[in-house]
Amino acid sequence: MNWILLATIAALLIPIYEAWQDENIWQTMLAFSSIASKTSIMILIVSVLRDDWTLGVVGVIILSVGNAALMLLAHIIRRTNEL
Amino acid sequence: MIDTLSYLCIGVGIFFWFWGTLPLVGDRSVLFKLHSLSVADTLGSMSIVVGLLLKIPREWPLLVLALISLAIWNTVLGYVLAYCSSGGGD
Amino acid sequence: MSEQLYIIPIVLLLPLTGCMLVLQVNPYHALVIRGIFGAIAALVYVLFGAADVALTEALVGTMLSITLYAVAVRSSLSLRVGAIEDQLKAHTARELLSVLRATFSKHHLRLEIVPYTNLLAMQAALRAKEIHCSYVLSEPGGSPSPPGGGSRYDIQTRVSRLYEIMQAEVPPTKAYLRYIDLANPDKSTEVPIPEAMEGKS
Known part of the structure; x- marks a missing residue:
C-alpha cells in the first residue's frame, strides 16, 4: 500500500506548484479545490x-x-472583484 | 482476485488524478482547467474509493457516503466556481 | 520503518506550504494558501492518529477562520473616495478613476465611491473622517487649467501616505493634489504648480 500513498503525494505536488506561481486568484482557487479533495481521499x-x-x-x-x-x-x- | 481488482481500481484512479491535474500547470483558461479537473479528478477519486471499498467491505457505510458526497459536491462546486470566475452573470 | 516511508514526505509538505504562505504578498492569495496549508495540516494530524485535532483544524482553522478573514480583509482594505453625484458619469471622471484604480491595485486597495449631493457635505465628510479622499471638477477660476484645455480634477486627501502614493503615480495633467492635515491645518501642503502652467493662468 505504500506505493499508493507515494503516488498520491506526487499528484499532490502538482497543484501546490500551481498555487505557488500566482497569476490569477481563480487558478489558485482551482488548486485549492484539487488539494482539498486529494487530501481527504x-x-x-x-x-x-x-x-x-x-x-x-x-x-x-x-x-x-x-x-x-x-x-x-x-x-x-x-x-471583492465586483467593485 | 478481489485484491487484484481493488489495486487495479486504485491504479486507474491515480492515473486519472495525474491526467486531471497536469493541465493545471499550463497557460490555459480557468474554465478549461476546471473542466479537466472536475471530470478526471472526481472520476479518479471515486475510482480510488471503490478500490478501497473492495479492499475493506466492512467500512461500506463510510465509503458509500464518501462516494455520494464526492459525486454531488464536486459537481456543484464545479458550477459554483465557473459562475463565480466568469463574473457572476451580470 | 516501512510506515515512515510515506510519513516523511507528507510531513515535509507542511513546512513547504508554510513558507509559501509566509512569502505571499497578496492578501487574497495568502487566504487561499492558508486553506491549502490547513488541508495539509489536517492530513498530517490524521497520520499521527489525532482525528479530533484534524477535524478541528478543518472546521475551525480552515473553514471558519478563512471566511472571517476574507470578510475582514475585504472591508478593511478599501479606500473610500467621495465624489459629487453629477460629475460621476463624465468621461474624464471615469478616466481619472481608472488611473486611481490602477494605482491602488498595486497596493491591494479597493476603491469605494461615496456619492455626495454638494461640495459642502463632501468637505464635512472628509473632516469627519468618513472618507479618505475626495475629488471635484476644478473651478475655471480656481486652480490652473492644463495646457491642453481639458478638464482637471482637485483631489483632496487627509492621509499623508495616500498623498505620497498619488503624487508618484497620478499625472499632474489629470489632477491637482492637495493634502489636508486635520490635526494641525497649518501644515497642509499643496503640490508646487509647474512653472509653465503658472504662466498661463
Whole structure:
C-alpha cells in the first residue's frame, strides 16, 4: 500500500506548484479545490490502511465540509472583484 | 482476485488524478482547467474509493457516503466556481 | 520503518506550504494558501492518529477562520473616495478613476465611491473622517487649467501616505493634489504648480 500513498503525494505536488506561481486568484482557487479533495481521499486511504474507523469518519466529514467552505470563499472573492 | 481488482481500481484512479491535474500547470483558461479537473479528478477519486471499498467491505457505510458526497459536491462546486470566475452573470 | 516511508514526505509538505504562505504578498492569495496549508495540516494530524485535532483544524482553522478573514480583509482594505453625484458619469471622471484604480491595485486597495449631493457635505465628510479622499471638477477660476484645455480634477486627501502614493503615480495633467492635515491645518501642503502652467493662468 505504500506505493499508493507515494503516488498520491506526487499528484499532490502538482497543484501546490500551481498555487505557488500566482497569476490569477481563480487558478489558485482551482488548486485549492484539487488539494482539498486529494487530501481527504488520502485521509480515507490512511484510515483503510490502518483499519481505523474514526479516521475514516473524519475523512468523510472533511471531504464534505471542505467543499462547502470552498463555495463560501468563492462567493466572497467574487464580491471583492465586483467593485 | 478481489485484491487484484481493488489495486487495479486504485491504479486507474491515480492515473486519472495525474491526467486531471497536469493541465493545471499550463497557460490555459480557468474554465478549461476546471473542466479537466472536475471530470478526471472526481472520476479518479471515486475510482480510488471503490478500490478501497473492495479492499475493506466492512467500512461500506463510510465509503458509500464518501462516494455520494464526492459525486454531488464536486459537481456543484464545479458550477459554483465557473459562475463565480466568469463574473457572476451580470 | 516501512510506515515512515510515506510519513516523511507528507510531513515535509507542511513546512513547504508554510513558507509559501509566509512569502505571499497578496492578501487574497495568502487566504487561499492558508486553506491549502490547513488541508495539509489536517492530513498530517490524521497520520499521527489525532482525528479530533484534524477535524478541528478543518472546521475551525480552515473553514471558519478563512471566511472571517476574507470578510475582514475585504472591508478593511478599501479606500473610500467621495465624489459629487453629477460629475460621476463624465468621461474624464471615469478616466481619472481608472488611473486611481490602477494605482491602488498595486497596493491591494479597493476603491469605494461615496456619492455626495454638494461640495459642502463632501468637505464635512472628509473632516469627519468618513472618507479618505475626495475629488471635484476644478473651478475655471480656481486652480490652473492644463495646457491642453481639458478638464482637471482637485483631489483632496487627509492621509499623508495616500498623498505620497498619488503624487508618484497620478499625472499632474489629470489632477491637482492637495493634502489636508486635520490635526494641525497649518501644515497642509499643496503640490508646487509647474512653472509653465503658472504662466498661463
